[in-house]
Amino acid sequence: MSDGATAIMSSGPARTAPSIDPLAASASLWFVIAAMGQWLFAYYVVGVYGRNFAAAGLAGFAKTPLLHGYVAGDTLGNIASAAHILLAIVVHGAGPLQLVPWIRKRAPVFHRWNGRAFLVAAVASSLFGLYLQWARDAHQGLADVAGNTVTAALIILFAASALRHAVARNIAVHRRWALRLFLAASAVWFIRLGSYGAQFLEHVFAVEFAPGVDVSMNALKLLVPLGMLELYFWAHRHAGANGRIAVAALLLVMSVLTAVGVYAAATIKWLPAIRG
Secondary structure (H helix, E strand, C coil): CCCCCCCCCCCCCCCCCCCCCHHHHHHHHHHHHHHHHHHHHHHHHHHHHHHHHHHHHHHHHHHHHHHHHCCCCCCCHHHHHHHHHHHHHHHHHCCHHCHHHHHHHHHHHHHHHHHHHHHHHHHHHHHHHHHHHCCCCCCHHHHHHHHHHHHHHHHHHHHHHHHHHHCCCCCHHHHHHHHHHHHHCHHHHHHHHHHHHHHHHHHHCCCCCCCCHHHHHHHHHHHHHHHHHHHHHHHHHHCCHCCCCCCCCHHHHHHHHHEEEEHHHHHHHHHHHHCC
């Protein structure tokens, strides 16, 4: 949600910033936490799905938690399943690197090729995911199908817009669409943070979330990150001092919640699954 750790976006007019800009600092904090969480998730995919694929090919997905990951005799569906999950390594491994200003400035060739790989992987993975849900019934109900269909449509829209403005060298607008693409492509990651984060909070604080919380997360996985991003854009370009501080405070809350979700997902699911 950071515009690239502190200044990746820089889409508005130049400002005379204080020594510490709370909006930039809180956005940077969220980005660091998110990047670590995304790389942990990519590590999990390599350590579980990649390991099984290397050992047994497509049949190795029968030993993974992926819903309908392997169906005997359905070669096309099994290829789609493998591509959908393995492309997540590129999406969540390469995606955060696109938002690091140092890489963009010092390694522009890497930034361009890494961005192309991320964009292609995000679009392809979402299309394979749609195929699995619509053709193989690899879903957990209507809300899951609807949420992922909308997510795929947004990924394609955001990718096309980011690419169009990059080709036109309209870099400020390109970066805004690229950030939207990054968040939409992270929807699966966000829903895992929400699900395992809720489990963690239930255990620590002895609270119980409403039965429909998983259904709600199918909407919240898009509405919260993208809504927060648009609020950040507004604060970055138009808000006064009080507005910037308010949005910075909200970003701090989002950073804490993201950290809780990453910790919960890593300790409850990702790291234990890798250890086997």
